[in-house]
């Protein structure tokens with residue numbers, strides 16, 4: 453009687469085990485749950501991120517900037533103008549080859565022309581897009597307004613018109629939330645530039661730094677020699693801007 457009871461118990465346990473295995477097998481056959489919606493800024497992986505951006509290049513200092521970025525293995529974004537020369541083309545190709553992003557600034561960078569009307573702005577931008585397509589093989593979909601999207605040189609209707617058209621065309625403009633204040637008529641001392649960046653950027657999770665890549669700005673690399681190690685030490689990662697990066701925009705179109 454006791455033996456029979458034991459046999460029954462064993463059978464029951466075996467059956468239970470079999471059911472468990474079956475449930476396990478079937479549940480593993482079920483399709484994977486769809487991935488959760490990607491929250492804004494997910495490309496940073498939750499890590500504080502610095503986006504180094506350089507306006508107005510390529511220039512005589514671009515090579516030095518690229519050399520140092522390569523040494524530190526840090527990518528950056530260059531909002532370029534129309535420098536139609538062999539040296540300019542070589543530098544643009546080098547930016548792309550070394551993993552940096554190229555964005556549009558404007559071809560001429562002449563405020564009175566580009567900000568005459570939204571049409572004038574896009575005519576200039578098209579010239580730059582066509583030029584870059586020929587040099588680097590693609591036409592960037594990110595851009596930066598000379599002076600920022602809320603600059604005081606252009607009239608409001610022009611800036612708003614540019615923003616509205618850009619949004620329609622899927623072009624993304626990026627302003628900034630940290631500045632080197634390196635736009636003076638002479639090169640700024642690198643320590644001051646670094647301090648300006650660190651003060652204006654604060655402890656933000658995402659810092660878009662505005663610097664200039666311009667032949668007068670001969671101290672840009674020395675400034676980078678301060679801020680790149682500084683942000684690395686603080687646990688920041690460095691990324692390029694892309695059309696899907698959550699932008700910082702002074703002027704928004706609702």
Ligand SMILES: [Zn+2]
Pocket residue numbers: 507508557561598599
């Ligand atoms: Zn500029």
